[in-house]
Amino acid sequence: MILGATGLLGQALMREWTEDEVIGLSSRQVDIRDQRKVRERVESIRPDWIVLAAAYADVDGCETNQESAFAVNRDGAAHVAEAASALGAKLLFISSDYVFDGTKTSPYEAGDSRNPLGVYGRSKAEAEMRLLDLMPECCIARTSWLFGTGGKCFPDTILKLAATQPALDVVNDQHGCPTYSIDLARAIIQLCRKGAKGIVHVTNAESCTWFEFAQEIVKQSGLGTEVRNITTQQMPRPARRPAYSVLSSASLEPFGIKMPRWQDALARYLRERTL
Numbered sequence: 286m287i288l289g290a291t292g293l294l295g296q297a298l299m300r301e302w303t304e305d306e307v308i309g310l311s312s313r314q315v316d317i318r319d320q321r322k323v324r325e326r327v328e329s330i331r332p333d334w335i336v337l338a339a340a341y342a343d344v345d346g347c348e349t350n351q352e353s354a355f356a357v358n359r360d361g362a363a364h365v366a367e368a369a370s371a372l373g374a375k376l377l378f379i380s381s382d383y384v385f386d387g388t389k390t391s392p393y394e395a396g397d398s399r400n401p402l403g404v405y406g407r408s409k410a411e412a413e414m415r416l417l418d419l420m421p422e423c424c425i426a427r428t429s430w431l432f433g434t435g436g437k438c439f440p441d442t443i444l445k446l447a448a449t450q451p452a453l454d455v456v457n458d459q460h461g462c463p464t465y466s467i468d469l470a471r472a473i474i475q476l477c478r479k480g481a482k483g484i485v486h487v488t489n490a491e492s493c494t495w496f497e498f499a500q501e502i503v504k505q506s507g508l509g510t511e512v513r514n515i516t517t518q519q520m521p522r523p524a525r526r527p528a529y530s531v532l533s534s535a536s537l538e539p540f541g542i543k544m545p546r547w548q549d550a551l552a553r554y555l556r557e558r559t560l
């Protein structure tokens with residue numbers, strides 16, 4: 286059972302998960318804020334696994350809609366964990382690199398302390414803690430900088446801007462790991478097959494800044510758009526973001542899952558986008 290099946294990751298999961306019977310639900314089919322509905326849905330479907338990809342994932346939007354952020358990301362996740370636990374279903378929850386404050390200078394390990402800078406990160410961090418309390422055997426897969434077809438994402442925005450502007454300003458002081466929804470979906474399927482428990486970091490391999498990511502998007506697309514590097518201070522956003530949220534792959538290695546480099550993932554995304 287996939288909650289959030291209409292989202293960027295959810296669509297990739299629905300496409301990639303071909304070997305089992307998979308039921309995907311959108312917010313219209315079940316709003317995870319509604320504890321009773323969640324329980325009813327889980328009881329009627331009786332899934333072996335629930336992948337909770339549903340979220341209020343608009344990082345800036347969460348700053349102005351704090352109530353919704355916590356209602357969906359934290360309380361909604363707890364409703365799903367309670368229902369899963371009552372029925373003996375396994376749960377994999379998708380979390381985020383934004384649970385960290387970005388003060389480290391080497392990749393974040395799964396056991397590093399959470400210290401989110403914004404509301405979105407806080408709602409995810411509190412969800413993680415509630416889930417580990419309610420269901421210690423659940424799996425929490427943290428990912429970052431998600432891109433893919435079927436929704437808004439950074440490469441899509443850059444390509445749309447590059448089509449109309451001769452130069453783009455992109456921040457060069459936030460470091461992270463871009464992650465292709467298809468590669469993440471494949472890794473999640475593997476994690477479920479292997480009965481994963483605990484916190485696992487799942488991103489494409491290697492890191493970059495948003496500026497470097499934009500440069501590579503423009504280069505691989507064969508565009509002549511100039512990409513100029515700026516600082517976060519020069520482009521203020523409602524939510525504070527970690528300067529460094531690179532996630533270590535050490536927690537993924539025991540499952541025998543090796544993620545492709547983000548540059549390779551980007552090339553596949555760009556091909557998929559033109560189909």
Ligand SMILES: NC(=O)c1ccc[n+]([C@@H]2O[C@H](COP(=O)([O-])OP(=O)(O)OC[C@H]3O[C@@H](n4cnc5c(N)ncnc54)[C@H](OP(=O)(O)O)[C@@H]3O)[C@@H](O)[C@H]2O)c1
Pocket residue numbers: 288289290291292293294295310311312313315316317318337338339340341342343357361379380381382428429430431432436
């Ligand atoms: N995007 C990123 O860069 C990023 C980075 C790190 C982690 N993540 C996490 O990765 C997961 C997937 O993100 P995404 O980018 O695929 O998200 P997305 O494209 O914004 O999709 C969100 C999904 O959640 C559903 N949803 C929203 N509110 C809901 C509610 N109240 N009840 C039930 N379903 C609800 C939406 O359903 P409708 O279509 O019906 O609205 C949609 O299917 C999320 O947990 C997100 O926090 C994302």
